[in-house]
Amino acid sequence: MFILVNLKAYPCDPIEVATAARDVAEASGARIAVSPQAADIARVADTGVETWAQHVSPNAHGSHTGSTLAEAVADNGAEGTLINHSENRLKLADIDGSVRAAERADLETVVCANNPAQVGAAAALGPDAVAVEPPELIGGDVSVSTADPGIVEDAVAAAEAVDPAVDVFCGAGVSTGDDVGAAGDLGAAGVLLASGVAKADDPEAVLEDLVGGI
Numbered sequence: 770m771f772i773l774v775n776l777k778a779y780p781c782d783p784i785e786v787a788t789a790a791r792d793v794a795e796a797s798g799a800r801i802a803v804s805p806q807a808a809d810i811a812r813v814a815d816t817g818v819e820t821w822a823q824h825v826s827p828n829a830h831g832s833h834t835g836s837t838l839a840e841a842v843a844d845n846g847a848e849g850t851l852i853n854h855s856e857n858r859l860k861l862a863d864i865d866g867s868v869r870a871a872e873r874a875d876l877e878t879v880v881c882a883n884n885p886a887q888v889g890a891a892a893a894l895g896p897d898a899v900a901v902e903p904p905e906l907i908g909g910d911v912s913v914s915t916a917d918p919g920i921v922e923d924a925v926a927a928a929e930a931v932d933p934a935v936d937v938f939c940g941a942g943v944s945t946g947d948d949v950g951a952a953g954d955l956g957a958a959g960v961l962l963a964s965g966v967a968k969a970d971d972p973e974a975v976l977e978d979l980v981g982g983i
């Protein structure tokens with residue numbers, strides 16, 4: 770199970786979380802990545818933790834003010850990128866363009882989706898993985914794997930029907946090792962989480978609990 774921690778725009782210390790994630794990954798052998806704000810990618814990557822962007826633009830170099838280029842995040846140490854997070858939705862053509870941009874820059878891709886139907890559509894674009902996150906459960910205390918296990922199973926089936934090579938992650942409310950274990954039991958290959966770590970008083974303790982569920 771891959772544990773992908775999205776720091777969103779929370780007011781946490783990205784270096785503290787990155788260092789904790791690096792240490793827990795090294796000690797446990799688990800795969801843990803941290804996805805900070807674009808401006809923090811280089812210094813988060815400098816800690817040695819696997820680092821992901823929260824978004825990349827569909828365009829390449831050129832007259833595109835305000836873009837976050839896949840090439841730029843890769844040059845600053847990112848190894849992968851989220852695309853189409855529920856809080857940063859894109860048009861279908863732009864999701865496709867962002868996946869292609871990430872591929873050109875050798876970034877791994879996770880396309881986020883609200884529900885199994887969107888998972889199937891996202892899988893058709895050929896990312897490395899899709900992540901199903903019911904918006905109503907994001908930021909809450911109840912894990913998607915507990916509150917709505919059927920959505921994870923349906924998402925796994927939807928991706929499998931379109932492209933068996935595309936992994937399925939799940940997210941929303943994931944904060945414990947039990948949540949991670951339940952997600953794995955439902956067929957997820959990873960979890961995408963945010964507040965459970967980014968808002969924790971002791972992010973390292975939460976990460977240690979999370980890897981215990983793998």
Ligand SMILES: O=C(CO)COP(=O)(O)O
Pocket residue numbers: 775854902906907908909940941942943961962963964965
């Ligand atoms: O949106 C999410 C991860 O990208 C999920 O957020 P929470 O873990 O805070 O529910």
